Amino acid sequence: MIVAGFGAFGKIPSLGDFFRINVSSDFVRPWDQWLQMGLSNVRNSLGEDWQACYMSAPIWRFTLSPALAGQNAAMGVLMPSVDRVGRAFPLTLVTPIALLTEVSEAHLSATATFEELELVALDALEDSMTTEALSTRLSAIPLVGEGPQASPKSRDISPTSVWSARLDEDTRTIRCSGLPDECEMEGLFNLEAAIWNTNDQRIGAQT
Secondary structure, eight states: OBSSOOEEEEOOTTSSSOEEESOOHHHHHHHHHHHHHHHHHHHHHHGGGHHHHHHHOOOEEEEEOTTSSSSSEEEEEEEOOBOTTOOBOOEEEEEEEOOOSOHHHHHHTTHHHHHHHHHHHHHTTSTTOOHHHHHHHHHTSOOOOOOOOOOGGGSOSSOEEEEEEEOSSOEEEEEEESSOOHHHHHHHHOTTSGGGSOOOTTEEEEO
């Protein structure tokens, strides 16, 4: 269940630089470090295709087990965005959660909340969006229900993150040991990446 309201971190077109709303430094420090390093690697890997891939990447829903980005488990969405002068950096909408089930189960049970977040994220791309308006929109998102409590044996033993994106033709999913590594990160921003042509059971593309 959500233990605090949703917050935001990153860039949006109406602002000139990074901003943060209701997100703790405990989350932002490791999250920002992971994003900065990962995006740099993906940019170098894609070369001249980087901008087109980045701007056409989907909104990714994510659920994190504790200790991946701060001490709490977390749930939210990650969307490609830019600031007022066009510098690329994603927008993250996120909340800490009390994780009472296995990460994948918690992720799948929050569909309605993810849909609400995606609508807010898309509206944040409007040039008229302000931090005050975004904060108000985030505060109106319903809380996530607790759901059934998992037995100790069924809970994730190691740090895990689950990612999914709904596309027109399919749903992409990735289950990662920790935050996405370099190859998995490229898969988030390049739907033609090699990771999507694998038999790895952690990776999915469902029609």
